[in-house]
Amino acid sequence: MPTLTLSEFKITELDAPLGAEVTGLDASQSVAPDVILQLKQALRDRHILIFKNQNLTDEQLLNFAFYFGSLYVPPDDVPVLASKPGVTPVVIPISNVDNGYTGSGEIPFHSDHLWTPYPSSGSLLYAIEVPPEGGDTYWLNLNLAYETLDESTKERIADLELITYNPFLQDPNGPRPKYRLDKSIPLISPVFPHPLVRTHPESGKKILYLSYSNEVEVVGLDPQEGAELIEQLREHLNQPRFYYQHKWSVGDIVYWDNQATLHYRQAFDPNYRRVMKRVSLAGSRPF
Incomplete structure (x- = not known):
């Protein structure tokens, strides 16, 4: 060959x-x-x-x-x-x-x-x-998205963890919330918190590790505060200058x-x- x-x-x-x-x-x-x-x-x-x-x-x-x-x-x-x-x-x-x-x-x-x-x-x-x-x-380039955040936002999110809920365990015909506000909903699967700011394992670059529409929850934040933060970050992500x-x-x-x-x-x-x-x-x- x-x-x-x-x-x-x-x-x-x-x-x-x-x-x-x-x-x-x-x-x-x-x-x-x-x-x-x-x-x-x-x-x-x-x-x-x-x-x-x-x-x-x-x-x-x-x-x-x-x-x-x-x-x-x-x-x-x-x-x-x-x-x-x-x-x-x-x-x-x-x-x-x-x-x-x-x-x-x-x-x-x-x-x-x-x-x-x-x-x-x-x-x-x-x-x-x-x-x-x-x-x-x-x-969409998540390193560029992170690098273009203002310094106060970078400091605010530096040590936060994010849970992303499994979309394949949601009712396909039900509502698709973008943030988990209702803590009384029972979990139907394991959850795995990951850093909201991820370090790339090979390049060492910082990554804004957040999907645009999955249901998520910031660990340890009041639900309303977390929802507002994620909405702010998603508005930042939604810019043509980041994507091909x-x-x-x-x-x-x-x-x-x-x-x-x-x-x-x-x-x-x-x-x-x-x-x-x-x-x-x-x-x-x-x-």
């Missing part, structure tokens, strides 16, 4: 708050060590990598993903996307057809698996079929650092097909 050499590929930073495009790399083949190390450094620096013009089987997608880490496996009692009793698929179909997941609606900015004890470090999403319009994905919009092409793989970004999906016409495959990689306890 041929091995990619360092001179055959290029990493080009996007003119955006995050992201780099990788060309001249065939992810179905073996990749040289120097190339993998450059890709890992680029991910630390730019938070998402976009690989163009790929053509992979599920096995080849997994083999490529495993250069960057081991498979993310959630606890049995903490469901995530595609969880079924005792098993979560290794390669998850992100598709609005053929029993895939996530449908065709809008998906607000979020970080995957934030409600679990050890959220995933990242994911690779591979585009097989894309709609002619809509269905774009946006990624990706229009998908068939054969794209986007590998994002789930520890340093949020992602959002545009709605698209459900009469169009959008077929993708996702592999998520194991992470560590946030600190």
Whole structure:
């Protein structure tokens, strides 16, 4: 099997708050060590990598993903996307057809698996079929969001912990609160507080570790005070200067650092097909 050499590929930073495009790399083949190390450094620096013009089987997608880490496996009692009793698929179909997941609606900015004890470090999403319009994905730079906070807010949130409640244990037809104000509601799953300001485990950068619309609670704060703080932080997050919009092409793989970004999906016409495959990689306890 041929091995990619360092001179055959290029990493080009996007003119955006995050992201780099990788060309001249065939992810179905073996990749040289120097190339993998450059890709890992680029991910630390730019938070998402976009690989163009790929053509992979599920096995080849997994083999490529495993250069960057081991498979993310959630606890049995903490469901995530595609969880079924005792098993979560290794390669998850992100598709609005053929029993895939996530449908065709809008998906607000979020970080995957934030409600679990050890959220995933990242994911690779591979585009097989894309709609002619809509269905774009946006990624948001959480380090930049943190760095642009005013100093008093940074001091206020420095040592706070945040609980993110599991959206897959909520009534899909019920209300979707963004903050847990009612303490009398019984818990139906374990909860795992994480730092509101996370330190990236490889770069050391500070991250505003907060999804945009999941139900959350700041540990130790009065509910009203906590709700107001989170609303303030979410208003800060909701700025175009923090994000990159990706229009998908068939054969794209986007590998994002789930520890340093949020992602959002545009709605698209459900009469169009959008077929993708996702592999998520194991992470560590946030600190």
